[in-house]
Amino acid sequence: MDVLLSIYGATAQGLTWTIFALGVFITFRILNYADLTCEGSFALGGSISSVFVVRLNLNPYLSLFVALLAGLVAGAVTGLLHTKLKIPAILSGILTMFGLYSINLRIMGQPNTSLVGNKSLIFMIKDLLPTAAELGIKDIVLQTGVVLVVGLLFSLIAIAFLYWFFGTEIGSCIRATGNNDTMVRAQGVNTDLTKIAGLAFSNGLIAFAGALVTQTQGYADVGMGQGVIVIGLASIVIGEVMFLKAKNFAVKMLAIMCGSVIYRIIIALILRMGLDTNDMKLFTAIVVALALSIPTMLKNKPLFNRKEAQR
């Protein structure tokens, strides 16, 4: 029963993190750009969302969209650093991420903000439902259920939106830019703009995800973005390995959603088996390194083994 409960919780968590993984997917796979801005913009979304609810007493839904806008700006800054000032891709992201740390501290005025005692998005929805006692279930089950449905809903909306956007003329240009920017320029497209747009989109989604995660976990921390890019990559590669044959763009994104959930389930199960929480990051890093290298190794494997080839 306990195991089922932790899988249930992990599923809900994986779904709230799906939009984050989709944001990383846009830069890492579509733009072919390892963007570290995400670590800053994730915490940016969280900071804005927490301050909106705790300090300003505003609607948590509104905070998600303000976070989205702020993330767009953060991504655009990285894009400008890279395209206009010619700073290498990874360094541009690191600079923005580094700067965002101070900005996030400024926004919150303190290193972390707790939503306890205030209406988070999850509690607002829970208030609309009958209480757990009336339903005859544990409160935690009801609350996790709300998180799960909210996460799933937002993920599906994001996937539908991205499917539409990357099918449009502008979206096609962004996809092609990640493939071959010389060709895209030769077709009359300003590739500086497509790169900036892609980075802005990605970080907008990531900040939105940061806000959503803050609303579900009940607090924001200036360090909440640290190392999250690895979690995003883990979700992407797990999804890709599971759906190797996926060609359709929507299916690929659904695979990432599954990847995000499965990553959380794996972590939950391993923690239950007694892995020290402190070792979790090392574990994740190893999993991602393996998952990224195995497809390449398989590709280079000869079709027959040597003995057969000699015959």
Add this chain to the structure above:
Amino acid sequence: MLKLNGIYKTFNHNTVNEKRVINNLTLDLKKGDFVTVIGGNGAGKSTLLNLIAGVYPPDSGSISLDGEAITFLPEYKRAKYLGRVFQDPMMGTAANMEIQENLALAYRRGKRRGLRWGITNKEKQIYVDKLNNLGLGLESRMSTKVGLLSGGQRQALTLLMATLQQPKLLLLDEHTAALDPSTAERVLDLTQQIVAANNLTTLMVTHNMKQAIQYGNRLIMMYEGKIIFDVQGEEKSKLKVTDLLQKFEIVSQGSFANDRMLLS
């Protein structure tokens, strides 16, 4: 049509590697000209094409196309007027995208791109017809990823993409150099067909003297950033490879022994 006036281009300014690649070059193309450009390695052929395409600006001099000054127009803006095929077959197409998606990108060259769907059913029929003309069987593989095509197929597709929207000027930068001889021949035939059918003004760089003589109505030979030989019309059609070799010998004072040119 295309006018280049007093163009200079030097790479690696003020370093030991400083190299003047284009040295006071002036060129005037007439509408409908099919010009072949030959020259040894480092003669400045590719640099000339890149200057016209706007990959980088000249140090001095001016470029105009159809009366419009384009000297400092960014690459993506002048792409509206230019069709380009590169030496590397990988350069002209997006490998992870479908054949029809690549064509759809090219179909919108010089047009405003918005949030309409990236490819419509109506244009797919156009692509099928055009691919059919190539005779490579690509019309039945519209949703194949371009990365799965051979170098020759990709080059033929790039050629089609470059001319899908009629360009004012077609720039071919040794576009068959990376292909095997029979594929190169096929792509050159297609080039000839497409150029003739659309009456395109064309600038084709090649390493191959035979090709340079066989195709086009005008031939330009470059050496150390200058045009050293320029023939057209009847005089060009009478030209032989030995004549060209002789020309090279004279300007390079015998030091010219580029095996790549001799072999071709």
